[in-house]
Amino acid sequence: MSNVSVCVRFRPLNARESLQASGASCIRQLDNECVMFKDEKDQEETTFTFDRIFYEDSFQADVFDFVALPIVRDAMNAINGTVLTYGQTGAGKTHSMEGPSIQTNDPKLKGILPRVTQIIFDLIERADEAAEFLIKLSMVEIYMEKIRDLLDTKKDNLQVKENKLHGIFVAGVTEKYVQSEKEMLQILQTGLANRAVGQTLMNCESSRSHCVFLLTIQQSDIEDRSIKTGKIYLVDLAGSEKVEKTGAEGKLLCEAKTINKSLSALGNVINALTSDKPCHVPYRDSKLTRILQDSLGGNSRTALLCCCSPSTLHASETLSTLRFGTRAKLIKNKPRVNSERGRHELESLLQKSYQECDQLRAQLLMSSARLRSLNQGMPFDAEANLKDSIDPVKLSDKLINKFPTRLPQTTGDVFELHKEIFVESLLEESFDKTQFSDLTDYKCDEEHYAQEQLRQHLDEEKLFLSAQDDTAKTIRVLQESLEKLMDEKSKLEKLNKGLEMELLACMRLLHDPTKAVGMKWPTITSSVHGRIHANPRSAVQCQFKLLNMIDTASICCLWRSSLTKVRNIIGQTRRA
Numbered sequence: 001m002s003n004v005s006v007c008v009r010f011r012p013l014n015a016r017e018s019l020q021a022s023g024a025s026c027i028r029q030l031d032n033e034c035v036m037f038k039d040e041k042d043q044e045e046t047t048f049t050f051d052r053i054f055y056e057d058s059f060q061a062d063v064f065d066f067v068a069l070p071i072v073r074d075a076m077n078a079i080n081g082t083v084l085t086y087g088q089t090g091a092g093k094t095h096s097m098e099g100p101s102i103q104t105n106d107p108k109l110k111g112i113l114p115r116v117t118q119i120i121f122d123l124i125e126r127a128d129e130a131a132e133f134l135i136k137l138s139m140v141e142i143y144m145e146k147i148r149d150l151l152d153t154k155k156d157n158l159q160v161k162e163n164k165l166h167g168i169f170v171a172g173v174t175e176k177y178v179q180s181e182k183e184m185l186q187i188l189q190t191g192l193a194n195r196a197v198g199q200t201l202m203n204c205e206s207s208r209s210h211c212v213f214l215l216t217i218q219q220s221d222i223e224d225r226s227i228k229t230g231k232i233y234l235v236d237l238a239g240s241e242k243v244e245k246t247g248a249e250g251k252l253l254c255e256a257k258t259i260n261k262s263l264s265a266l267g268n269v270i271n272a273l274t275s276d277k278p279c280h281v282p283y284r285d286s287k288l289t290r291i292l293q294d295s296l297g298g299n300s301r302t303a304l305l306c307c308c309s310p311s312t313l314h315a316s317e318t319l320s321t322l323r324f325g326t327r328a329k330l331i332k333n334k335p336r337v338n339s340e341r342g343r344h345e346l347e348s349l350l351q352k353s354y355q356e357c358d359q360l361r362a363q364l365l366m367s368s369a370r371l372r373s374l375n376q377g378m379p380f381d382a383e384a385n386l387k388d389s390i391d392p393v394k395l396s397d398k399l400i401n402k403f404p405t406r407l408p409q410t411t412g413d414v415f416e417l418h419k420e421i422f423v424e425s426l427l428e429e430s431f432d433k434t435q436f437s438d439l440t441d442y443k444c445d446e447e448h449y450a451q452e453q454l455r456q457h458l459d460e461e462k463l464f465l466s467a468q469d470d471t472a473k474t475i476r477v478l479q480e481s482l483e484k485l486m487d488e489k490s491k492l493e494k495l496n497k498g499l500e501m502e503l504l505a506c507m508r509l510l511h512d513p514t515k516a517v518g519m520k521w522p523t524i525t526s527s528v529h530g531r532i533h534a535n536p537r538s539a540v541q542c543q544f545k546l547l548n549m550i551d552t553a554s555i556c557c558l559w560r561s562s563l564t565k566v567r568n569i570i571g572q573t574r575r576a
């Protein structure tokens, strides 16, 4: 995190200020960091502290060294940077940014922009031989809330877009590749000639638009093929103005209103960014704040140069600028290095990926073996069906062939293409998804098959359990039947005994009861049989009783054999 660096610059009094206010100043110089503001009306003095204060006698070179040079050095190391000039109209923003003219050769007057140009090419000249540079320049102005391309005036309503790769950018803006300081200055001059300028009471050459210069410095290492990209935004804001002071009318008035509106949107963004409580930052309220989104609270190192007039004639505007700077000082940015991986780093990443591939291959082979072993012992049809849908051996071979086995051997431009593809895929921590689609399908099929196997096992288990359950039930039923049979048996035995007794009593009735006593059953039966003929009436009665008895006995025998059978079944079931 780094705070926005805020500097203040007071320009010398101009002729009008010297004349009208007799050269009176609203500030008192304390030191390079503190200034006293005197409010003549209230007779109050307020001290303001900034990173650096440049007074009327300051040099352009000092301003550049303190405000812009650290940002250029950072941009050469792939850290984005922004330099903004802010202040009342005629306060010296354009003078500080460009100097009297972009092509000025006078070292005393040269502004920030031509100095940035010079230092970039000086640093390139002194850079390591392995470093290759690519410098791009774009220029736009935000005029009446429209973004105009100063290098191609046909593009007069460009849009600000944002994506992961580029952050905030102006879509479709012209980018000129520049090879020398001279070429850059020429392009800058051409672009500035297209800028909207007007004459006001405050400034005979007042900028009526916000001007944004974008320099992209791309540095590639020809040895390890790493790429670093730093961007520098140089923004010369249009000046805030009080309409009565500038005498703006008609078109100028309309421009002034739009300028003031976008500057107040900038103030709102700064207030939101420095608010104690987290709140919505209204970057989208104006084209200016949208373009500056990364410079204010984003991925950029930002320096703000607040330009002021020291004259008491503009005390209120100066006070407002000093307050704006004080607030902006609290903004925290998150600059980071924008670099792409080099060849060695990519190679080690690829190596790591190959190791992961090897592990995957090993897993596949193990899974194949596991599937094959699962397949064994399955019913023929099921196995055939399974093999139709998934052949693990063939599939794993197919996958193994699809994995990359070596680093693509590329040279020259082709390398960049390969690198881009691989960097992107590595950054996303995976190869092209299509390379893995078969693997994914295979893993799904394998999982599905394993689930199917498990389901079958569970079904068998359930079946076994329910069979056990059924057996238990059968045993219970059989035991109940057995108990019933035992009851029946004992009942029949009792009945048998009763019948026997009755038979004996019956025989006693037919014959001499004393003869029947002690006779064995078959003897009794044949004896009874013999007597039937002798006494048919009694015999019939006896016959009925005998037949009943015989029936009961046979039933009893039947039950007995059933009982034996049941006992056998129970014995078998228990053994099973």
Ligand SMILES: Nc1ncnc2c1ncn2[C@@H]1O[C@H](COP(=O)(O)OP(=O)(O)OP(=O)(O)O)[C@@H](O)[C@H]1O
Pocket: 010, 011, 012, 087, 088, 089, 090, 091, 092, 093, 094, 095, 096, 100, 203, 205, 206, 207, 208, 237, 238, 239, 240, 307
């Ligand atoms: N530090 C300085 N030393 C000498 N002259 C200066 C300085 N700053 C500004 N001036 C002069 O003041 C006048 C107005 O300056 P400049 O055009 O830079 O103002 P500005 O803030 O860009 O105004 P606007 O917002 O209207 O474009 C110019 O003539 C410029 O040369």
